[in-house]
Every structure is written in structure tokens, then in C-alpha cells.
Amino acid sequence: MSHLLRRLRLSLRRNLTTSSRCFSYYYVRGAESWVPVSGETISVPYLKVPMELLKEIGIIGASHGWVATLKNGVVCLQDDLDLPDTGPKHIPLPPFVTLPHCQTQIVTNVSMSSSSPDDDEDCIVAVKFLGPQLSLCRPAQRDCKWSNIRITDPSFFSSHVMYSKRDETFSMPASRGHYIGSWDLGRHMKEPKIQMLRLPDEAPIPEMTEKKWQRLESCCTKQHYLVESLHTDETFMVKWYTESHPIANNLWDHFLVLKIDKEGNAVYTKDIGHLCILLSMSEAICIPSKSNRKVKNSVYMLREQEFAIVMIDTNQKFCQRPFACSLPYYISKRLLI
Template sequence: MSHLLRQLKLSLRRNLTASSRFLSSSPIYYVRGAEPCEHGNIETIRIPSLKVPMELLKEVGVVGASHGWITTLKNGVVCLQDDLDLHALPDTEPKRIPLPPLVTLPHCQTQIVTNVAMSSSSPDDEDCIVAVKFLGPQLSLCRPAQRDCKWSNIRITDPSFFSSHVMYSKRDGMFSMPASRGHYTGSWDLGRHMKEPKLQMLRLRAEEDQIPKMKKRMWQRLESCCTKQHYLVESLHTDETFMVKWYTESRPIANNTLDLWDHFLVLKIDKEGNAVYTKDIGDLCILLSKSEPICMPAKLNRRVQNCIYMLTEREFAIVSISCNQKFCRTPFACSLPYYYISKSLI
């Protein structure tokens, strides 16, 4: 079965004993055989138990994850830690890399973090940069390996980026975000584009023209969705860039619960900014959660190619891009929906 699935930490089951401060989990996943849109035999995968510090289960403090590193923010101090490195030896002490205190810019009162991104998998690399994107106009960057490491706070003037998710583009060597309506992107770095971002307008035809099979009623439903999120993600294996539009509709039902509906649209973007909707990203899968968006090859398991792995506070699911159908839906009870992915896998 795919090495990818063995690395995904998708749910946590509380089996805490009085003498331990760690939590042990051994979830079971059910994956359909053949392609996601076909019926087939059910296979069971058991992921080995993993010790997780109880503090990581508390919502307060954990603000993101990137390249297998969990990021915490407590009392203004950012700390990188690799408690969930699946390739670490059992007796290996988890790494803790504290960063300098992070100061909020004037007029930026919020401490809510949208997500965290890193330019490489090792904070010890001199070229590694950590980015913390706050909800609002603040983007903070720093180099952990520098002796006099300090944060560079960037004030974003365009409100279209205030709620965006940041990712690191290895192709451009910059941190990039999509604007709120997905019509253009912005990129920042610690050089010439620190104060003035590099903007790229996206040239795309009308959505209805590109996906003629989608009925007008469906377009109206997407436009009325209560939540619309945009994610940029790169495939280093195919040198492609994608933008994922994630629509969520919620309706109240009985017992004070919500009926939630998710829909995804994927655009392929070239270097010139030409964007086209696609229902086929090839032998790839995209991982979306509160971590940095990730695109990975699915060559080891063709059952899950051309799919989106989605992880939220309510569920985990695999979604076929070709038909927008969910498979392997699993309730997710943990309040921290992050993909815990080993650094060596990325």
C-alpha cells in the first residue's frame, strides 16, 4: 500500500494512562480498491502507534505545520518541534528550535495565524526561511539558522490577501499567496519584494465556458457558499502549479448540528499566468489541511491519484478531482486538523 498513506497522521485516539504524558494511537483506514470513482475490494491499513505529547492536542499554542515540523506560538515565541517525525528512533529526543519573540505590527491586533510555511525541511539550513501568516495584514519571515535570527514583519496593504494561505514556491524562491477571489497572486521575500510584492494576474476564461457540463444551478450554489478558500500548491515532480478553490456550504439540521457540503475546483497555472480548469492532475494528489498545502506523486498507489486529501475539524476524506466525489470519509474528532508528514517523505 502507498507509503504516503502510512505517513499521514489522520486521527488521534485518547488512550492516556496515569503514568504517561504521551498519547498512543493506532487508527485504521479503509481505502477502496481500483480508482477512487470505482467500486472495489476494501483494504484495511493499520498505522503503527505513535507517541504524541499531550500538549500538541491542545488547541492553544499550535498554529501550523510544514515539512513535518509542528509550529507553536506561546507568549509571542514561535517554536519548531518534530515530535511527530515517524522516522525518528524510539529513544530519540524530539527537537525543539525556539525562535525570537514575534511582535505584532501596529494596528494588527489579531494573534490568529492562518498557517505556517517553510522554504526547506531543515531549519538548520542557512537558506531556510520560516513564514508565519497572520489573519490580517501581517506576514512575518525569519531565518532560524542565523546567529542573530530576528523576524522581519511585512505589512500587506492589499486586503485581498488578509485571509490567504501562504506557501513557499521553490520555482520562484518566494512565499506566495492567492488573492481572495483567485484572480491574481502575490509573492514576498526578504529582498526586493519585501515591501512591494510581486503580483501576477491570472488570465482565465469564464468558469462556465471552461466547465460546460456544470449546470447554472451548481454555479449559483458555489457562489452562495458560506466559505470559499483558495490554495496555491506546487508539484516539484512535474514542475506544475495549481490553485485549488475549496467551497463549503453549511446548513443547520436537527440537534444543533450542521450539514456540510464541500466542492473543489482545480486550476493549472503556467509561468505566464495562464490558468485553465482541469479535472485531471495526473499521477498526483494534493493535501489540504491547516498545514502548508502539499502536492505529491501517487505513483506508489494509483488508487489515490488525481485526488485531494482534505482534513478539517470534522472529517478526513479523499476527494476525486474528476467527479468531486468523497471516499474514505472518516469522522475526525481532534481540534487540530494538521497533516503530520515526515520530513524525509517531503
């Protein structure tokens, strides 16, 4: 039980799903790891990654198995699950029209309403820029163009956007997680739908001491993610707190998960059942823990210097650091329904 994850490398192909392919062209070494909390052994095979995604083309996000790149103001969607002999699909989108005072080269993430941007006219792509710009378009339309939305509430300037299938809108949590804003290409394009979140007095943060709460409030980084479980029809908000320790050269992470119902009632939970939440530079994902059923009720976090599994009930973290990752994204289309 003293060992942590060993030699862990990028992939969820074996540990969370039975997917048979992920990337193509450039090989990334696999490894074998042991998760002490469950006794599970995770075998990670060699992966293939397109060389261009590691070099000149800048990735700005991933959603539903599609990688989004930005070059010279043009977003291109690339399907990297095709085998090398068939080649991936490339769907260039129209050039961006920049709103005043927007930093158009800095993107928080990309979200899509479905996995068929090339042949589904209902598919909408959303690009959330750092600052007041949210841009939406329908790639399959003949006269495809961006609809640029200027967000007036600064609480959403650094938020991560996700597509809610339940509400059929693109939604973001406010910076402190007290409410949610939703936009679409209809009535909520100029004026977002705002949903205030209510935390009942009788359901405080579970077993949270005042000292620990003060530590969370003083953390240097606080991120909020909305994620839906299509398998259980549940919506969660994940609060990710990070505290850096420059002298020790490591990071302390803590996760709080709230379950949100349709009326906006939010309760903290330490048990999301047989589900795993995947956090990276991609759109947040929630999937059932099929292959390793003991590795459940957990957050799989992936960033450039670290991969870790964090158990939601205990916040026990099993990680691999340093972890040099050129592609800190969960991409596989097989992870989604």
C-alpha cells in the same frame, strides 16, 4: 459500492507513502478503510502524538515535517518525527513584534522554504497572520529576527501562504483567486510581485451549469490554496467551496482545480495525473500517489470533524464523519522530497 470510508483515522503513512514513523508519545487508534471508487483497502496503524501538542501548546501550522507552535508570543519549531528515545528537536524563534492593528494570536498558516531550519541559513520561515501581517525570519542565522511585512491589499488578509520553489518567494492567492501576490526578503519585501491570472475564453469551468455555479458563489466558505508539485514541476490553485447544512448537521464540499503556468495562464482541469493534493491546517501539499496508485487525481481533506477523499474528476466524496481529530494537520516529513 454502497459503503463509504469506515473508521478512518489520521495518517497518510500507509495510504500515500511508505513512511515508517509520524508522531510520538500519545497513541491514536488506527483503523481499516475501504475506498469504493478504486477497491483499495487502506490500513492505518496506531500513531504516536506528543501529549504537549494536544494540551497547553497551541499549534499554528506545520511545514516540511516541522510543527509550529505559538505560546506567549514565541514561535517554536518542533520536529516530531524523531523516535521517543532520541526526543524531538525544539527551535525557539524570536518574540514577535506586533504591527499596529494586527491580531497576532490568529494565524492562518506557516510555511518554510526548506526542511532544515536549524542548520540551513537559506531556510526561511513565514508566519501568515489573519489580517495585514506576514512575518519572515531565518532561524539558522546568529542574529535571527523577524521581518514584519504589512500587507496593504485586503484581498490577502485571510490567504494561505506557501513557499514557491520555482519562484523562490512566499506566495498567496487573492481572496477571489484572480491574482497571486509574492513576497521575499529582497526586492519584494515592501512591494509584492503581483501576477494576474488569465483564464482563456475557450476554457470555461468544465461542465458547470449556471445553477451549480450560483450554488458555489453562494457558499458560506470559499478558500483558495496554492500548491506546487515538485515531481511534475506544476503549480495548481485549489478552490475549496463549503456549504453548511445546520439542520442535517453536515457539510457539502466542492473543489475546482486550476493549473497555472509561469506566464499566469490558468485553466481548469479535472485531471492532475498520478498526484494527490493534501489540504488541512498545514501548508498545502502535492505528492504522487505511490502506494495506492489507483487513489490518484484526488484531494485528501482533513479538518477537525471530518476526513475525506474527493475525486477531482467527479467531485465524488468518500468521508468519515463525525471525525474527532485533535491534530488536523498533515505533518510527516516523508511526504515531501
